[in-house]
Amino acid sequence: MEIDVLRSAYPDHWNKAAAIRALALDAVAAANSGHTGMPLGMADIATVLFEKHMKFDAANPDWPNRDRFIVSNGHGSMLLYALLYLTGYEDMTLEQVKNFRQLEAITAGHPEYGHAKGIETTSGPLGQGIATSVGFAMAEEHLRAVWGSKIFDHHTYVFAGDGCLMEGVSQEAIALAGHQKLGNLIVFFDDNAITIDGEVSLADSTDQKARFAASGWEVMGCDGHDPVSIDHAITAAKASDRPTLIECKTHIALGSSAQDTAKGHGALTDPEVVQNTKDAYGWGYGPFEIPDELLQEWRDIGRKGAQARAEWQEAYDALSDRKKAEFERTWAGDAPKKLAGTIRALKKQITEEAPKVATRKASEMALEVINPIMPETFGGSADLTGSNNTQTSDLGIFSPENRKGRYMHYGIREHGMCAAMSGLKLHGGLRPYGGTFMCFADYARPSIRLASLMRIPVVYVLTHDSIGLGEDGPTHQPVEHLAMLRATPNLHVFRPCDGVETAEAWELALGRMETPSVLALSRQGLPTLRLEHKQKNLTASGAYVLAEAEGKRQAILMASGSEVSLAMAARDLLQAEGIGTRVVSMPCMDLFAEQDEAYRKRVLPGGAVRVAIEAAGPMGWDRWLSGERGRGQKAGFIGMESFGVSAPAGDAYAHFGITAEAAAEKVKSLL
């Protein structure tokens, strides 16, 4: 429809939507940067959704049973900021909107989780929002089954653009949502036929409705500017027992001189263009000016969920004290008090039995004692359950028939799994973990990075963490992955050397409130090296002295994971020749870097030659070999400079010279 037709047909709606558009125009112009086109194109859909359907209470933004609103096409962040300001979210002030994209402002270029209430997830890297929303929808289905529909019964609404649907991760998300029949998930596709390079037809001719239908979705269309058409579509979508795609025909940068063009995707900053666009809307107010009456109408929308929230509170208050305590603990993300004791008991048992097991198996042993006392854990694997050892006896399988199930078969979808894990955590009430081969964490890099940026404590169980996996060969053998993961800010990489360190790593990962963790685990069996039971979690300091030098300390061997036992064997060889050798186990470089300098120097004192052993590339070790940014002493590294090889594990280690003998020789060559 033409703008003037819409204006005259739906004046009240039009003005509300125009308020969003005007704020987007003003903020982008003020920042001289940003994306005007999406807010102008999707303002009508957002207005109808928030006015007529979204269940929320701006005064209580943390209400667990609120509907979730996800802007997957995150470059349209001003649409979200405008909605939060207009509906009265306390921290989204007009001042913040005016400071769009400026240092210190909560109104970042793309929505950043944690910057403001109402930002449910960080988005911007395309496809991440829609993939993460699957986790939100799964969490709601699961928690509804666990807590009842008076406590959890809400929808997850997603705005997505062509870019979100072109990214491969969207297919993994669509297939998972369709297979799981997530009827509480509703996606609005901003079908404006435009991308940055030009018309979508330059690069795509996919029938999106047919594509979604092929994975079991309900699909429908609407005129993305006609409030009645939008309202009917949303009403129908809410009635569906399957996830729904609403293909919304829209005009990018509606009403501007750049409407329906690639130019309209970006920042419209020319004052004349901005003014002409406002004129086309019949918007006669100054920059960032919203007339009181209109603002009040929006504020009323922001409070219309208050009644529903009050009723929810009654239902919640009616829960037993035990239930309420459990809810509060899991919602806060706190580990149960008994976790520490449970882990200590497991450590004691392992120390006494000293089994030779792969750390992936030790991880399963830990999960077998953790999952029963943490009903909030939600496990899964990208079709490697038997290899990742991620499933324990009491979880049950999450499916449309068993929403109480706590284990998910994600299929061969590492990226969709990790994005869904973020959604499960962001929703609240759950502690997701998921497994795949470490090499295939590559497929999930964008989601792992976002989790680290969002500061959410999910746990990635990455098994088969080196050439020790053997015959599958270089395509499956990590070499640079430890460096890549360790280089990622706010991501803790644990590479335990035995069952005790594995139990300690799990305790630490589950105790984290703002940091995701990687557990890098071996395929091959490893001896128990922690033979003396310690109540204390030694892994917590990142690195510690596992074996002290006998006699004068001439060498320090440091290693992680499967190579720590090689370091111990090398120590035996060196001590036999009277060369005093300390072995430092370094299960988590990130945590060691966080220790004070005094501790780091106690573990890695000067003087002795240093040799690090890890079946991976050297990047990351130089800092510890050199005594931190220079001031070093003689040092060496035993590891890899190339890709792996297809051969039995023992042959592979020998081929690359990663042996106790080589480590001992390296030390002697440096003395």
Add this chain to the structure above:
Amino acid sequence: MEIDVLRSAYPDHWNKAAAIRALALDAVAAANSGHTGMPLGMADIATVLFEKHMKFDAANPDWPNRDRFIVSNGHGSMLLYALLYLTGYEDMTLEQVKNFRQLEAITAGHPEYGHAKGIETTSGPLGQGIATSVGFAMAEEHLRAVWGSKIFDHHTYVFAGDGCLMEGVSQEAIALAGHQKLGNLIVFFDDNAITIDGEVSLADSTDQKARFAASGWEVMGCDGHDPVSIDHAITAAKASDRPTLIECKTHIALGSSAQDTAKGHGALTDPEVVQNTKDAYGWGYGPFEIPDELLQEWRDIGRKGAQARAEWQEAYDALSDRKKAEFERTWAGDAPKKLAGTIRALKKQITEEAPKVATRKASEMALEVINPIMPETFGGSADLTGSNNTQTSDLGIFSPENRKGRYMHYGIREHGMCAAMSGLKLHGGLRPYGGTFMCFADYARPSIRLASLMRIPVVYVLTHDSIGLGEDGPTHQPVEHLAMLRATPNLHVFRPCDGVETAEAWELALGRMETPSVLALSRQGLPTLRLEHKQKNLTASGAYVLAEAEGKRQAILMASGSEVSLAMAARDLLQAEGIGTRVVSMPCMDLFAEQDEAYRKRVLPGGAVRVAIEAAGPMGWDRWLSGERGRGQKAGFIGMESFGVSAPAGDAYAHFGITAEAAAEKVKSLL
């Protein structure tokens, strides 16, 4: 159909297929490792394809116009090795088959490109094969338009499993192939309803035929064990002007006790199981034994393309000498002789004009002189053409209507783009490059890693390489990416500091024969620092002295890319205080590491304090700060330890203290 029915109905076919199955059973049993199920399930399809349709000549495996055969479900590698041995590829001896998955053998756990002729690409990480095949098909379409259908006119056949189709990258590939109407691409979907975790129905309920059809594919089905049904499907697929999906109903691990079960996916090694399976096939021969007559029949299949190849040779010989020389140069992957002179002229021009331009713009300036003299370049971008500056005036757009076009609008599909780039290069005759924002290289990690492993010199143009991109914020600002890419074996990461180094980086990237390159380029304008024209390519040594210390050398500042100008400014501050300061530009750590120790010591002599400056995480710099693995001196780093921030570039740099003043202060604090 039942096995006995098939055997009696098609005895000749059955025995040929049984030979593949027997070899797979024996090799996996001998290795006590591997995947038996796929070869047993797809042997009939492979037999019909090779006997009746594949255009190839085992005696001339490098024939440019051969059909390409891609095993995307690469865990079924024994199927491929069996086919290569049976059809008579010289290097695939029975000895190699017997050494399946052993050290030094060419028969790796997953197909490794370069190990043997007939292995067209490395596969194993699921979805990579099918995504790479799109590049093969594009290359054939393009080269057919350029050289004529007598020189190029072949198909690309792909075997793919459920895992390949679940991985998101497959959707990017399917959409690209459908949009580009790649009628020469035929995919066989091994529809056996089984994955590692169990039945596909545990994790997926996608209608694959409907999904492919939604992206414009021809779709059909067949009985994957009935040779007549398979033959009819292939014949129909070859007649289609669109890419074709053939959904083949098969039984994984056909005829074994593990048929149609997840157990059948992996290694069947129990001697009794192996024998019973052979008995079910009516295969009465010993391990690795193929009766002479049957082997001869297979060898005849291996030569049936000889006539077609001879005719191709005649057509090729009929080309003009100039054409033949051009074909041989581009097929060999050699850069043209005039490239060096062209780059030198550009360097001279930039040195004289000393423009302040972003290195992404400088990259465009280089491409404007490179593309006209290298008709084999094939460019593209993942919907960021105007930001990556990857399109030059003379390329034309590759499309169904213009197959001669040398520029591809890949859409918002970084992963599909990078996989297709590998296919374009693996096919032969082309030099692909493609662009995206550096942060979104994350989406393509698996394909970038495979290209590095396969040793193919593609070029990734990664712009917006730091917080210098400004307001888009942390989701778009690389921090750990340089470390991640530098840690990847056999990948050269170039981060040029100005237009001259950018031109030198392009010259080096295009001169590579076995190494992919990353060009890390700035969004923001940078001053020209190389103000004295040098014929020599200084970037070739990885790092060099850009500015010598005046007076006694007390400090060495090292930096890359956009921070080199900061190092120069810091040097001015320090020299003003009489502190002799050398500035080392390090555009490629990988190449610097390859220099001999004498050169590295000349560039980074001992004594002086060292400070590195890079708007990224520190990982990777410690090696140079500490004087390589210990033996260091006082050193410091100016950069980032956290994610970025949404703000104007200047504010972001100031916020993180990445300034000339901070670098100068750091030096003084170390003196």
